[in-house]
Amino acid sequence: MVPSLAATAAIGVGLAQGALAASFAISGQEFKVKAASLEGDNFVQYGSVAEGNTLEGKPFKAPVAVSGFSEAWITNMCQSVVTPGVFGLPDITLQLTAGTEGAGKKDKQVYAKNLYLDVSSLKADAEFTNIDIGVAAGDLGKKSGFGAQPGTTYNPNGFGQRAEHAKLTGVKQTAWATTAGTFRLPDLDLSLKVGKQECF
Numbered sequence: 001m002v003p004s005l006a007a008t009a010a011i012g013v014g015l016a017q018g019a020l021a022a023s024f025a026i027s028g029q030e031f032k033v034k035a036a037s038l039e040g041d042n043f044v045q046y047g048s049v050a051e052g053n054t055l056e057g058k059p060f061k062a063p064v065a066v067s068g069f070s071e072a073w074i075t076n077m078c079q080s081v082v083t084p085g086v087f088g089l090p091d092i093t094l095q096l097t098a099g100t101e102g103a104g105k106k107d108k109q110v111y112a113k114n115l116y117l118d119v120s121s122l123k124a125d126a127e128f129t130n131i132d133i134g135v136a137a138g139d140l141g142k143k144s145g146f147g148a149q150p151g152t153t154y155n156p157n158g159f160g161q162r163a164e165h166a167k168l169t170g171v172k173q174t175a176w177a178t179t180a181g182t183f184r185l186p187d188l189d190l191s192l193k194v195g196k197q198e199c200f
């Protein structure tokens with residue numbers, strides 16, 4: 001419940017202030033990510049706007065809740081994006097899986113450092129350790145040194161929240177962009193599938 005409420009408030013502030021999320025033009029396609037669990041340190045969240053072009057080339061802006069982790073471990077991850085069929089061809093789904101659920105070893109989990117997610121929707125069971133809600137976005141990193149995404153535009157006085165540790169289970173999210181300083185994917189399996197075969 002906390003992530004949903006915080007994201008709603010943060011998105012409103014981000015739109016009002018014309019904030020921009022990922023430091024690149026996003027594609028005109030959202031993608032879906034499903035995971036058994038996502039657990040990370042120095043969680044931050046604030047509102048912003050992703051900007052790019054549709055598949056038809058028309059510019060657009062989309063509200064997002066930017067969620068960040070200084071380090072994160074993901075188990076049983078599935079990522080998918082559907083490209084609509086053209087010229088008589090069917091829809092094609094690009095699907096990627098990685099990480100091992102229940103391995104008990106971090107080297108078998110997907111690992112990310114300085115991870116930021118530009119999310120439009122999120123469903124999960126969440127548990128936070130030492131959470132602060134209502135922090136100014138510009139102050140998110142004053143406690144841990146990890147704050148809002150560098151190189152992006154955001155309102156430093158806008159709504160944000162942070163926690164020393166966050167654990168999300170049963171994750172289902174739709175996102176516009178992901179950035180990370182390091183992204184390690186053990187047991188990577190990438191495939192193209194005919195039709196819509198999304199992760200959820």
